Amino acid sequence: MSYVDEVFEKVKAKNSHEPEFLQAVEEVLESLRPVIEKNEEKFRKDALLERITEPERIISFRVPWVDDEGQVQVNRAFRVQFSSAIGPYKGGLRLHPSVNQSIIKFLGFEQIFKNSLTGLPIGGGKGGSDFDPKGKSDREIMAFCQSFMTELYKYIGKDTDVPAGDIGVGGREIGFLYGQYKRITGLYEGVLTGKGLTYGGSLARTEATGYGLLYLTAEMLKCNGQDIAGKTIAVSGAGNVAIYAIEKAQQLGAKPVTCSDSTGWIYDPEGIDVALLKEVKEVKRARLSEYAAARPSAQYQEKQNGEHGVWSVKCDVALPCATQNELDLEDAKMLVANGCQAVAEGANMPTTLEATEYLQKNGVLFCPGKAANAGGVATSALEMSQNSERLSWSFEEVDQKLQGIMVNIFHNLDHAAKEYGMEGNYVAGANIAGFLKVAEAMTAQGVV
Numbered sequence: 537m538s539y540v541d542e543v544f545e546k547v548k549a550k551n552s553h554e555p556e557f558l559q560a561v562e563e564v565l566e567s568l569r570p571v572i573e574k575n576e577e578k579f580r581k582d583a584l585l586e587r588i589t590e591p592e593r594i595i596s597f598r599v600p601w602v603d604d605e606g607q608v609q610v611n612r613a614f615r616v617q618f619s620s621a622i623g624p625y626k627g628g629l630r631l632h633p634s635v636n637q638s639i640i641k642f643l644g645f646e647q648i649f650k651n652s653l654t655g656l657p658i659g660g661g662k663g664g665s666d667f668d669p670k671g672k673s674d675r676e677i678m679a680f681c682q683s684f685m686t687e688l689y690k691y692i693g694k695d696t697d698v699p700a701g702d703i704g705v706g707g708r709e710i711g712f713l714y715g716q717y718k719r720i721t722g723l724y725e726g727v728l729t730g731k732g733l734t735y736g737g738s739l740a741r742t743e744a745t746g747y748g749l750l751y752l753t754a755e756m757l758k759c760n761g762q763d764i765a766g767k768t769i770a771v772s773g774a775g776n777v778a779i780y781a782i783e784k785a786q787q788l789g790a791k792p793v794t795c796s797d798s799t800g801w802i803y804d805p806e807g808i809d810v811a812l813l814k815e816v817k818e819v820k821r822a823r824l825s826e827y828a829a830a831r832p833s834a835q836y837q838e839k840q841n842g843e844h845g846v847w848s849v850k851c852d853v854a855l856p857c858a859t860q861n862e863l864d865l866e867d868a869k870m871l872v873a874n875g876c877q878a879v880a881e882g883a884n885m886p887t888t889l890e891a892t893e894y895l896q897k898n899g900v901l902f903c904p905g906k907a908a909n910a911g912g913v914a915t916s917a918l919e920m921s922q923n924s925e926r927l928s929w930s931f932e933e934v935d936q937k938l939q940g941i942m943v944n945i946f947h948n949l950d951h952a953a954k955e956y957g958m959e960g961n962y963v964a965g966a967n968i969a970g971f972l973k974v975a976e977a978m979t980a981q982g983v984v
């Protein structure tokens with residue numbers, strides 16, 4: 537049995553109840569096959585793949601808090617410190633009822649390669665809780681965040697582990713978390729990223745993931761002889777990533793016509809009105825039906841099981857920006873039938889393995905999330921640099937660095953794919969380019 541198969545069998549046996557984690561490991565290991573096979577005995581002797589698929593540490597803890605009725609609530613939380621081979625652990629915190637160890641491990645595992653691809657010195661980690669922020673008052677959110685940080689602070693620090701936001705964690709939550717960290721430790725340090733501008737945040741961090749996704753998509757299209765200007769784009773999600781992806785797409789001359797949330801989706805053939813979308817989702821924290829109510833050109837549809845949602849709309853480019861496994865094989869078939877030419881993942885693992893393969897086989901340019909959405913973590917690392925220097929860079933300076941990083945990421949994965957005989961396979965290119973740096977650092981640091 538090949539070393540890759542051997543390790544995947546072991547990972548499956550040890551983590552049989554963690555489907556999302558197994559899906560992520562399988563996808564990465566499959567595409568690393570040619571790299572591993574070149575040096576199989578050395579990797580096997582060093583147990584490199586066994587080490588890289590086993591988190592350095594998983595912290596699991598209880599988060600008790602009191603709701604507005606005086607009732608005590610208890611949530612389960614995690615921080616997975618996956619790999620510190622190339623820098624302090626770095627990765628977001630997710631607050632969503634679906635959060636479990638499998639999801640946090642899959643995200644932490646992906647984060648290792650994503651962070652490596654940015655070219656910046658950051659390791660891989662991820663955390664979160666099954667707390668549902670929906671419908672909670674600001675006081676309840678604060679109570680939860682303070683209790684969460686009262687345990688988490690023991691394991692994080694500006695040079696050890698620097699969490700950020702993810703689904704359900706935006707500026708409000710980062711503020712509460714930072715306040716509690718400072719109160720407990722007395723330290724005013726860059727322990728979290730995504731902070732507000734008045735207390736150490738970076739300009740352009742809010743926009744970074746969505747903007748970065750578009751910078752990379754534009755470069756991918758350009759290198760394949762196409763221009764993003766004039767393209768019709770289907771976007772899913774209506775959160776941080778989706779909103780700023782839509783904004784940048786418009787700035788680059790493209791036309792995003794869809795967005796979605798957990799209750800339904802919008803088709804707006806005249807192009808999404810970003811100011812209205814921000815008002816509905818960022819300010820009012822309301823449902824997308826309110827967008828449709830305020831905009832005559834928009835059609836709103838309630839989400840229904842088994843329907844294709846935004847992927848049924850005719851588009852040139854599709855940008856899934858909501859959540860994992862939201863674009864399946866049927867959706868991929870629909871996109872191909874409608875002439876879609878490129879898919880770039882704003883969310884983490886939004887496309888199922890079968891859908892990815894189908895898109896690739898049918899000539900659709902496909903860029904995986906670990907490359908396409910790396911702009912967020914890259915700008916988080918820029919926020920860490922500014923905190924260390926105790927300086928703040930201008931919006932233009934950060935945005936320019938972000939653009940440079942995203943263009944560079946695309947060329948690195950394009951180059952890696954070509955070098956290993958898989959030209960145009962950006963999934964393989966991203967995994968290989970991300971892996972090689974981490975593997976080299978692990979080898980250099982001995983058996984740790």
Ligand code: NDP
Nearest residue numbers: 703704745773774775776777797798858859883884909912
């Ligand atoms: P947000 O919480 O800001 O937004 C998520 C959006 O997706 C919301 O509109 C939400 O709907 C919708 N959504 C969530 N779950 C579902 C579902 N099951 N079905 C349909 N819609 C759903 O999160 P982000 O925008 O920050 O994150 C989106 C994705 O991007 C995640 O996969 C995240 O891991 C990834 N990502 C985020 C980065 C960042 O910097 N924020 C960086 C890199 C990756 P509703 O409004 O109803 O809640």
